[in-house]
Structure formats: structure tokens, C-alpha cells
Amino acid sequence: MQRQRSFQAETVGRLYLVPTPIGNLDDMTFRAVKTLKAVDLIAAEDTRNTQKLLNHFDITTKQISFHEHNTQERIPQLLAKLQAGQQIAQVSDAGMPSISDPGHELVVACAQAQIPVVPLPGANAGLTALIASGLAPQPFYFYGFLDRKPKDQKAEIGELAQRPETLIFYEAPHRLKKTLANLAAGLGAERPAVLCRELTKRYEEFLRGSLSELADWAATDTVRGEFVVLVGGNPHPTTEEDTVDLSEPIPVQVDRLIAAGEKPNAAIKEVANLRHLKKQDVYRVYHHLDQEQEDPTDER
Known part of the structure; x- marks a missing residue:
């Protein structure tokens, strides 16, 4: 058993997990801005993208890249800095670190090294979409991105078919058409679903209907923007x-x-x-x- 008291005096640094806006910069919290200004270093998924955010809020803290391709190289470096007493904030390009974004491996490494990990609340696309979807808000099952390979994606959908919870997926616009067709085939064409596009941005849009209706829309309309796909749970799940x-x-x-x-x-x-x-x-x-x-x- 391990016990973490996040804000007691420590001889090592802390890792702060700082959510960033998913579109609208006004969704940045006061605490997030204050934290990014106060820490010694920001570990960012894309330093160029994060720099735009830092410039907007007049934050001059130094950055270091931390993404899926350099995780194994960066973690020992970041742990050494934290153990030396530096305070580090970790951010992804949008939303919460670790949720379909880098961060989890660093959290695990810090926990194992008994370095405090402090999460800040903030923007999350899945929950933002869920509360406005009209589908049952709880229980829900967050899945994130389905596999890109058609065979593997169909297998994943098959495993989810009996779940009674509202299902939450993320999808890129160029894959939405095929994903919706596979969801309709695997979960049922009449299963209620909602597409949430460009959340918090100027062209925010919600499309509500059955999976077959949404699949038809994606097949005939021009699809742009990042999507959250929500699907109603199975109301009458069967077991073996x-x-x-x-x-x-x-x-x-x-x-x-x-x-x-x-x-x-x-x-x-x-x-x-x-x-x-x-x-x-x-x-x-x-x-x-x-x-x-x-x-x-x-x-x-």
C-alpha cells in the first residue's frame, strides 16, 4: 500500500497533470494558468501547439517535448528532475493528459518512485459531449479510439455489443464513415447515437439519430472536424x-x-x-x- 499526500512538504518535486482547452481558450481555468506559470518545466505533447496557448496567457515557462514516440527516453529524464526538486506540469494538445493522449506511463513511473502526482480538473471532450447528448449520462463506458484495422475494429465492436452503458468513442473525420458503418453493423442499425463535432468551437454541432441514419449522413455529407461518437447502451443485454x-x-x-x-x-x-x-x-x-x-x- 502507498499513501500520497499531495500538498505536504516534500523533498522531491511534484508532477502536475494540467488539462488544456479542447477548442475554446476561455475554458482554461485560473488554476491551470497559475500552475503553468509557477512550475519549473512543462512537458508538452507538441511544444509548438502548446506555445500558442502559453503565448495567449503570457506564460514564459520552459517546455520539453513528451509524446508517444519519446516516452522511454523522456521518463528517466523527467524523474531525475522531479527527484531533484523541480516542479513539472504535463499537458497534452487538448483536454486531459492520459485520456487518449500521452501521460499514463509518466504517472505510473512517478507513483512507483513515490513522487506526488497532482491532477487538475478541466476540459474533457467525452464528458462534455455526454452531458449534452441526451443519452443516459450514467453509467457510461469510455472507450476512446477504436482500432484502425477493419478486422480488429469489428472484433472490438462485437465485444462491446452487450454493454448496457452509454458508449463513448473518439474518431477522426476521415475514418468516421467506416467506423459508423461498422458500429451500425455490430451494435444494431437502430441503436440511438449522437455525433458531437468541434466541441466548444464556432462550428460546434450535435447530430442525433440512429446509427444507420448517422452512417448515411457520414456517407453523403462532407465530414470535417474532430468527433465524439456516443452510442446508447444495449437495453436488453444477453449473457452466455x-x-x-x-x-x-x-x-x-x-x-x-x-x-x-x-x-x-x-x-x-x-x-x-x-x-x-x-x-x-x-x-x-x-x-x-x-x-x-x-x-x-x-x-x-
């Missing part, structure tokens, strides 16, 4: 137990799992779990054994 036909003979169920690639012992165990039976009993039924014969898969 719901799909079990208890009237079907046990050997048939086991054989089906084996035909799908399961090893015999694993198939027997799965059928036993689904039917709430002992594995030994399913084994005996499957192999047509008398009760007195021992199950060789029994590990007792």
Missing part, C-alpha cells in the same frame, strides 16, 4: 447463460465447442459453468461413464 439451450444434450454442446476450436477439457468446463453443474458430472455424461468411474480431469 441466456444463449444456453438447456434442452440440448450435453454431448452436443461440448462437441460444438470442440468444433469451434476448444480443447475437450476446456469445452467440458465451459458447459459445466454455463449449466451450473460440476465439471465431473459433465465429463461423465459426455464420455458415457458410470458414476463410480473417476474423471481424469479432476485436479483434486
Whole structure:
């Protein structure tokens, strides 16, 4: 167990996680500006992008780049500075560090080194979209970006199909058409959904409808801007137990799992779990054994 008291006197520095606006610079908090002015160094995802923000608020703190391509190189350097007593703020290009942006690995390294990590509240595209979407705000399931490869993306969507929570995704404009088509195919064409475009900016827009309607829109309209995609949860999720036909003979169920690639012992165990039976009993039924014969898969 580790205990962090963020603001007690420490001999080492602190890592401040500072959210930045997702579009409208007026969403920068007073505390965020004050923190960026006070720290010794800002670790930024893109120093050129962050410099525009710093110039706007007259912040002169020195920057160092910290992004997905130099994480392993930078973390030891930043840890050394923190252990020497420097105060460091970490920012991404927009929104909260670590949320579909760099930051998590540095947080883990600081926690392991017992360096305090201090989070500041601020802008987040997913939650900003959620509260105005009209979909159930809780529970929700934040997923972020789906895989770019079509096969892997379809597999991810299939795993999410039964979730009852409102689903939150991020997507780039050039991939939106295909992603919406895959969501409609994998989750159901009539599942309610909302597209949130250019949040907090001049052309902020919400498109509400079914996944099929939104997929049709993306296929015919000019798609611009960064998107948050929200999809209503499955109101009637089914579990593996719901799909079990208890009237079907046990050997048939086991054989089906084996035909799908399961090893015999694993198939027997799965059928036993689904039917709430002992594995030994399913084994005996499957192999047509008398009760007195021992199950060789029994590990007792």
C-alpha cells in the first residue's frame, strides 16, 4: 500500500497533470494558468501547439517535448528532475493528459518512485459531449479510439455489443464513415447515437439519430472536424447463460465447442459453468461413464 499526500512538504518535486482547452481558450481555468506559470518545466505533447496557448496567457515557462514516440527516453529524464526538486506540469494538445493522449506511463513511473502526482480538473471532450447528448449520462463506458484495422475494429465492436452503458468513442473525420458503418453493423442499425463535432468551437454541432441514419449522413455529407461518437447502451443485454439451450444434450454442446476450436477439457468446463453443474458430472455424461468411474480431469 502507498499513501500520497499531495500538498505536504516534500523533498522531491511534484508532477502536475494540467488539462488544456479542447477548442475554446476561455475554458482554461485560473488554476491551470497559475500552475503553468509557477512550475519549473512543462512537458508538452507538441511544444509548438502548446506555445500558442502559453503565448495567449503570457506564460514564459520552459517546455520539453513528451509524446508517444519519446516516452522511454523522456521518463528517466523527467524523474531525475522531479527527484531533484523541480516542479513539472504535463499537458497534452487538448483536454486531459492520459485520456487518449500521452501521460499514463509518466504517472505510473512517478507513483512507483513515490513522487506526488497532482491532477487538475478541466476540459474533457467525452464528458462534455455526454452531458449534452441526451443519452443516459450514467453509467457510461469510455472507450476512446477504436482500432484502425477493419478486422480488429469489428472484433472490438462485437465485444462491446452487450454493454448496457452509454458508449463513448473518439474518431477522426476521415475514418468516421467506416467506423459508423461498422458500429451500425455490430451494435444494431437502430441503436440511438449522437455525433458531437468541434466541441466548444464556432462550428460546434450535435447530430442525433440512429446509427444507420448517422452512417448515411457520414456517407453523403462532407465530414470535417474532430468527433465524439456516443452510442446508447444495449437495453436488453444477453449473457452466455441466456444463449444456453438447456434442452440440448450435453454431448452436443461440448462437441460444438470442440468444433469451434476448444480443447475437450476446456469445452467440458465451459458447459459445466454455463449449466451450473460440476465439471465431473459433465465429463461423465459426455464420455458415457458410470458414476463410480473417476474423471481424469479432476485436479483434486
